[in-house]
Amino acid sequence: MDEQRIHRIFQISIVLKGLHALVECACGIALYFISTASIVDWVHLLTQEELIEDPDDFVATHLLAAAQHLSMGTQTFYAFYLLSHGLVKVLLVIGLLKGKLWAYPASLAVLTAFVAYQAYRYSYTHSIGLIVLTVFDLVVIWLVWHEWRLLRRHRA
Numbered sequence: 001m002d003e004q005r006i007h008r009i010f011q012i013s014i015v016l017k018g019l020h021a022l023v024e025c026a027c028g029i030a031l032y033f034i035s036t037a038s039i040v041d042w043v044h045l046l047t048q049e050e051l052i053e054d055p056d057d058f059v060a061t062h063l064l065a066a067a068q069h070l071s072m073g074t075q076t077f078y079a080f081y082l083l084s085h086g087l088v089k090v091l092l093v094i095g096l097l098k099g100k101l102w103a104y105p106a107s108l109a110v111l112t113a114f115v116a117y118q119a120y121r122y123s124y125t126h127s128i129g130l131i132v133l134t135v136f137d138l139v140v141i142w143l144v145w146h147e148w149r150l151l152r153r154h155r156a
Contacts, residue, residue: 003150008141014096021089028083036070043067054089085114096144099154104148111141 044067047060054060088110095103113138122130 001061006143006146010147011097013136014093016136017089017090018093018097021086021093024082024086025090026086028079028081028086031075031079031082036072036075039070039075040067096141096147099151101148101151102142104151107144108141111137111144115141 044065047057047064050057050060081091092103092107092110096107115134118134118137119132120129122134
């Protein structure tokens with residue numbers, strides 16, 4: 001694969017990471033301002049038709065149970081986690097898109113830490129979504145490393 005194509009894939013993956021980070025920030029902010037009762041009501045509204053059709057629906061029953069057991073402390077933790085996680089990624093994405101040298105090793109360190117945490121979480125949840133996110137992060141790690149190596153060689 002030629003370098004221009006790899007660079008284009010790098011840019012697209014970084015933009016996707018940035019969009020994902022913005023969604024995390026928005027969700028984190030929403031969790032700070034939306035009451036636990038409102039979340040339960042919203043999840044109940046979203047799942048009620050599915051539960052009428054199939055009272056044992058795996059996704060709907062688990063979503064509703066999770067919402068009903070959501071404590072204020074847990075909600076605050078997830079709000080902080082999503083917002084801080086999103087803000088860190090937004091800053092790294094901006095640095096990468098501007099070609100700032102500090103952003104490459106910082107991104108590698110942060111993404112590697114996220115991959116390690118996702119692997120840890122997977123050991124408890126066995127979530128397919130975590131596998132998909134981890135594989136995407138591993139691809140982004142390789143792309144960042146590749147771009148950083150080229151950038152250092154070009155600037156030398």
